[in-house]
Amino acid sequence: MSTIDWNNLKFSYFQTKCYVQYTYKDGKWSDCEYVEEPYLKMHVASTCLHYGQAAFEGLKAYRGEDGQVRVFRPEENAKRLQRSAERLCMEPVPTEVFLDAVDKVLQSNIDFLPPYGYGASMYMRPLLIGTGARMGVQPSDEYTFILLVVPVGSYYKGGLQSVPALVMEDYDRAAPMGTGNVKAAGNYATGMLPGIMANDQGYPINLYLDAKEHKYIDEFGTSNFVGIKGDSYITPNSAAVLPSITNMSLMTLAEEMGMTVEKRNVNFDEITDLDGIAACGTAVVVTPISHIDKAGKTYKPAKEGIHSRFQDLYTRMQEIQLGQCDDKYNWCHIVAT
Numbered sequence: 001m002s003t004i005d006w007n008n009l010k011f012s013y014f015q016t017k018c019y020v021q022y023t024y025k026d027g028k029w030s031d032c033e034y035v036e037e038p039y040l041k042m043h044v045a046s047t048c049l050h051y052g053q054a055a056f057e058g059l060k061a062y063r064g065e066d067g068q069v070r071v072f073r074p075e076e077n078a079k080r081l082q083r084s085a086e087r088l089c090m091e092p093v094p095t096e097v098f099l100d101a102v103d104k105v106l107q108s109n110i111d112f113l114p115p116y117g118y119g120a121s122m123y124m125r126p127l128l129i130g131t132g133a134r135m136g137v138q139p140s141d142e143y144t145f146i147l148l149v150v151p152v153g154s155y156y157k158g159g160l161q162s163v164p165a166l167v168m169e170d171y172d173r174a175a176p177m178g179t180g181n182v183k184a185a186g187n188y189a190t191g192m193l194p195g196i197m198a199n200d201q202g203y204p205i206n207l208y209l210d211a212k213e214h215k216y217i218d219e220f221g222t223s224n225f226v227g228i229k230g231d232s233y234i235t236p237n238s239a240a241v242l243p244s245i246t247n248m249s250l251m252t253l254a255e256e257m258g259m260t261v262e263k264r265n266v267n268f269d270e271i272t273d274l275d276g277i278a279a280c281g282t283a284v285v286v287t288p289i290s291h292i293d294k295a296g297k298t299y300k301p302a303k304e305g306i307h308s309r310f311q312d313l314y315t316r317m318q319e320i321q322l323g324q325c326d327d328k329y330n331w332c333h334i335v336a337t
């Protein structure tokens, strides 16, 4: 019998039964290995340790109202990990291996998957690292792909809540032709300092502007930027932002709701002209932003309160993820249990 307190899960490491691991060696991927110890034994000269040859992903599995286990768009995470791998000269994980890992890790850790009704879910963390020994700066000849899972709680216990954000003017996230559009582990190491500085000043999240002119909006530390104006869903088309799977899905849903999607440069000064602004990503789907502070000045969207479009988009996403409506785009991968 489970002794997990499903009501009080946080977003933190939680030891489950096992993670799954695949190794690329001598030109081929191994079969799935189930690992119970939460440690890795690797060569001290592994490229992930010295040269940051590491990329990761983040996705979620949900127990639906009908009892089925749904994973939201895992093929898209597989593709994004392949793009990250190519940019970092790593061996891409084939989609079949990625999906095999998704099924196997959930089937083995099924007792840790939060039941329907708690707003909780299973966060899945795919990780690809260079584990071959190299002294010079060059790609590894061996890679390890891991998928670990942790049950996580609901971010919103009493409905959507808005938060303030801060622009960290002295830090850039990604150069225009850098690695911002892939999920390289190193992007997150360099984002920790500005993230912590924003948190220390009372802002849960920070916004980055484009690194070249500091004029256009790029994205938040770990989520994309979305603005609503009239019937338009507006999101930056910067080449330096991570293509969010949540954002991509919300764009489809916004169009379905009769909105027009505008993917274009968004000038920071436009914020006061937008009716509502939000951050979007797997962790919380949509986080409305009350205002953004920059150089001691506050920028607020034109309308007070949480824009009803954000509530509608959030509800629609949840219904799809929990199997409460027809999955007409075939976004959910059902895991046989």
Ligand SMILES: Cc1ncc(COP(=O)(O)O)c(C=O)c1O
Binding pocket: 058, 219, 220, 221, 222, 223, 224, 242, 243, 244, 245, 246, 247, 280, 281, 282, 283
């Ligand atoms: C920098 C960054 N932007 C956006 C996102 C949101 O992407 P997704 O919706 O695929 O979770 C994430 C999280 O993965 C992120 O780290």
